[in-house]
């Protein structure tokens with residue numbers, strides 16, 4: 001609750017700005033934060049060999065620009081680091097047909113967390129046997145889809161789900177099919193150091209079977225006795241955007257302990273262990289994520305040591321990175337529409353700026369809810385040109401009807417930024433497009449993949465006609481085209497430019 005006593009100014013504004021001191025070069029592209037192909041040519045930002053001005057002209061703004069080599073390169077980093085393990089791309093971070101195909105081609109597995117993510121992956125031709133289905137409330141329809149498609153694993157999350165799954169599994173076996181392979185999702189009781197809404201393995205939340213109460217063991221024992229289900233392993237996921245590997249290591253330690261308890265109770269030795277995702281990325285220069293190689297080495301070491309201790313064979317490992325594959329390689333391009341200097345007060349602590357420039361862009365919380373929802377921090381730069389202007393304290397906000405519609409809370413931009421300039425926000429590849437909404441009837445932006453000088457629209461911009469089509473009254477009413485402030489693309493979806 002961020003309420004404060006009524007007054008003309010917000011509670012925290014007399015504090016020194018969280019933007020810190022202005023950086024020496026306001027246009028610098030820290031390779032730690034920006035996509036691998038990001039570069040400035042004559043001051044202008046280029047990605048995948050394409051200028052952002054051209055991309056904005058061809059596809060409109062707001063626009064997600066995805067560096068194909070970055071995304072696939074990070075996937076390859078994980079598969080190399082976890083050699084001998086299965087790397088599942090957590091598709092909730094960002095999924096479309098093209099990404100599903102790239103991940104399939106590159107040998108990854110896929111984590112789907114709804115029937116529709118599963119349907120999309122299957123429709124894109126993703127091999128069913130490399131898909132795992134998650135979810136704390138899978139419906140019978142979703143489970144049937146998974147069972148009929150013959151997916152690799154269903155990650156069972158509750159006793160109700162076991163009851164729902166059994167008749168479907170029995171029907172499959174009766175029809176001559178194989179038992180349904182499942183994992184048990186164990187809640188290992190680790191408090192991950194991340195935002196409360198994205199921590200998932202402490203006791204008081206909705207996912208998984210508690211290890212502490214014995215539910216995880218009870219569920220595992222029950223499933224080993226069901227002839228139509230095949231318990232192939234255990235699963236644990238402790239949260240998201242985590243930098244400290246201690247939590248992953250503690251979780252691995254506990255879940256291997258559960259493998260030991262299960263062997264003691266039933267004699268069964270399970271061959272698989274999925275340790276989930278959650279590996280953090282750098283949104284800001286000061287963020288310090290662990291490399292896939294380091295995470296892999298540490299997890300493999302903990303699992304090997306724990307198995308040796310319990311005299312268990314080392315299971316085949318799996319991990320489920322989403323953000324760490326899709327996040328860093330994508331930027332969002334916005335056009336600035338309005339700049340409003342807001343006086344913060346007559347005086348303040350020494351060094352406290354008295355003016356904050358509200359830089360309004362043509363998207364906002366409908367294409368990036370993360371700042372509003374998780375207090376996430378992003379950085380952005382003036383993208384269409386360089387500038388030598390002095391720094392000005394800015395807040396980049398969207399065009400929604402909410403004062404919490406903030407994209408970048410505090411940062412320094414060149415003082416000469418102006419309406420019509422392009423801003424690029426870094427590291428928006430994960431959980432931005434996938435969490436996009438139509439709030440205020442803004443339309444979902446397109447996603448353009450760039451590589452070696454070519455740009456391909458892999459998801460087209462939503463149109464007002466798409467939205468009208470859902471409306472009982474408006475379905476047949478022609479929508480104005482293009483929708484105000486969101487131009488129609490010059491290129492059809494899938495076309496290369």
Ligand code: LLP
Nearest residue numbers: 090237240241277278279320321322323431
């Ligand atoms: N595996 C499971 C079972 C998960 O629940 C998740 C994420 C992942 C893997 C992938 O986590 P990642 O590697 O991407 O951190 N919307 C939030 C993040 C929610 C994550 C939900 N589960 C955000 O924008 O930060």
